[in-house]
Amino acid sequence: MRHTSSIGLHLGRGWASGVQLRPGGRLRASMLVETGTEDLSEETVARVARILDRRGFEGRRVTLCAPDDAAISALLDVPDRASGAPIDQIVRSELARLARAEASTLCATSWDLPAHARQREGASVLGVALPEDEGERLCAVFECVGLRVVAIDARFCAVARACGSIIQGQELAGVVEISHGASRVVVLHHDTIVYERSLPACGLDGLVATLVRELRTDEEIATHLLMHEGLCEQFGDERDGWIRLGTAREAIAAWTSDLARECETALRFTRERYRCGAAGVLVLAGHGARIPGLAEFLEPLVETRTHRWSPSDALGDGAPDEPALATALGLAMRYD
Amino acid sequence: MKETINLLPRDRLRAIVMHRRITQWGAAVSLCATVVLPAALALREGVDPALIERARRSEEILASLQQQRSMLAKELAGLQQELRAETTLEAQARWESLIEHVLTLLGEDAALERLAIERVQSPDGTARYHLALRGLVREQSDALDLTVRLEGLGVFERVVLEESARRETIAGELISFRIRATLRGSEA
Numbered sequence: 433m434r435h436t437s438s439i440g441l442h443l444g445r446g447w448a449s450g451v452q453l454r455p456g457g458r459l460r461a462s463m464l465v466e467t468g469t470e471d472l473s474e475e476t477v478a479r480v481a482r483i484l485d486r487r488g489f490e491g492r493r494v495t496l497c498a499p500d501d502a503a504i505s506a507l508l509d510v511p512d513r514a515s516g517a518p519i520d521q522i523v524r525s526e527l528a529r530l531a532r533a534e535a536s537t538l539c540a541t542s543w544d545l546p547a548h549a550r551q552r553e554g555a556s557v558l559g560v561a562l563p564e565d566e567g568e569r570l571c572a573v574f575e576c577v578g579l580r581v582v583a584i585d586a587r588f589c590a591v592a593r594a595c596g597s598i599i600q601g602q603e604l605a606g607v608v609e610i611s612h613g614a615s616r617v618v619v620l621h622h623d624t625i626v627y628e629r630s631l632p633a634c635g636l637d638g639l640v641a642t643l644v645r646e647l648r649t650d651e652e653i654a655t656h657l658l659m660h661e662g663l664c665e666q667f668g669d670e671r672d673g674w675i676r677l678g679t680a681r682e683a684i685a686a687w688t689s690d691l692a693r694e695c696e697t698a699l700r701f702t703r704e705r706y707r708c709g710a711a712g713v714l715v716l717a718g719h720g721a722r723i724p725g726l727a728e729f730l731e732p733l734v735e736t737r738t739h740r741w742s743p744s745d746a747l748g749d750g751a752p753d754e755p756a757l758a759t760a761l762g763l764a765m766r767y768d
Numbered sequence: 769m770k771e772t773i774n775l776l777p778r779d780r781l782r783a784i785v786m787h788r789r790i791t792q793w794g795a796a797v798s799l800c801a802t803v804v805l806p807a808a809l810a811l812r813e814g815v816d817p818a819l820i821e822r823a824r825r826s827e828e829i830l831a832s833l834q835q836q837r838s839m840l841a842k843e844l845a846g847l848q849q850e851l852r853a854e855t856t857l858e859a860q861a862r863w864e865s866l867i868e869h870v871l872t873l874l875g876e877d878a879a880l881e882r883l884a885i886e887r888v889q890s891p892d893g894t895a896r897y898h899l900a901l902r903g904l905v906r907e908q909s910d911a912l913d914l915t916v917r918l919e920g921l922g923v924f925e926r927v928v929l930e931e932s933a934r935r936e937t938i939a940g941e942l943i944s945f946r947i948r949a950t951l952r953g954s955e956a
Contacts, residue, residue: 516908516912516929539775539778543773561775564777567780581776581780582776583776584775584776585772589771625771
């Protein structure tokens, strides 16, 4: 790439992350800050814009991802493109029907999926849409603080792009992004995203709430236990004797088992749909990928090699070891 | 991974694409002015005079073609305006003029089975007019081509190829098509 990328910016639930790349795919700047708010207000965006300036980001062009609660995606069966049928219109209408919205109000797109084993006629596509007014609202909020939105991507596409170096060339591979509001599982067949699902029950916030309840403690301590002790069984110090750590571990293990079940279901569905072999790798990204011992605990449950993603997988040595940058990095890697 | 999508509102996306094209065009013009032109001028000193004369004539022909093109474009714009005026409903559309244009577009390669002007009442009380065409063409691409040509007329807000399928006829296997074209600004 000949130019510096736009700023890949992801404003999630309570967190903001940003990445910008130099020509050639080297890291120019990155940031991960706690905003403490779910509300995408002008004030929050202005604060993030000031941080971008301080952290050495260049230019005012930003690439965002569609908000989780507004984006619509679905696997759709459509007529063959060779038939001349208006596929784009069909996709938009189908997504509008699912979202109970007016088709003309959606900005929709889709890509063709490989033919699956039971497909006799027609084609399958993965359609993604965002209501135009939601897109306008996003652009307007950023424009108010002098940032120009050049693209809005689907979050799962951005995460899969960031993990590209690990999953490239695999017949079947999975990516799980574990974040605060929900986890997201994405399945790729020969480098094409063929399945995507959001798992609101497997978000970190739900797990923290469970820990608060089980341990009768506050949110700060519960978050600390989750992100620092996690699923580790042996510490080699006094922590090995703490009973409450055992209780926390049980709750985290139960949550991880639920997540594993969802991942396994997604991978099995795709394996049967395309009659292909087992997944080559399951990549863990997002805030939750930092939970100590998670990858090791998950691997036997999903019976697939599990890899904890880090920006250095895509950018080489020297990149910050922060799996929560996956979405922002994937957005920057578009080079809009 | 091949999926690079952009869910920006359509108007904004169009503006970005246009901006990108203008930037690229500007860069190309700058390149010509700073590199290609001086190099061409430098080379010209050692070039055969006959070649220079041929280049001059080519430039003249190109200029005349461009002039003709702009005249034709003006003429086309006038015709489109005329056609639009004739199809506005306040003026009680002169359908024969529109149908004549459509039949000219069909040419000899398409056989028309049905041509109808349908009035559809929207729930909000406004009426829209659709031109419904049904017929036969030789190839799938002919049906698509016809759709594009109808769009090119400039009087339709939307032209949709609703159906195109193979059909056995006495003349062999042909493609039957169904096209619906919505007239621009056809609220009653």
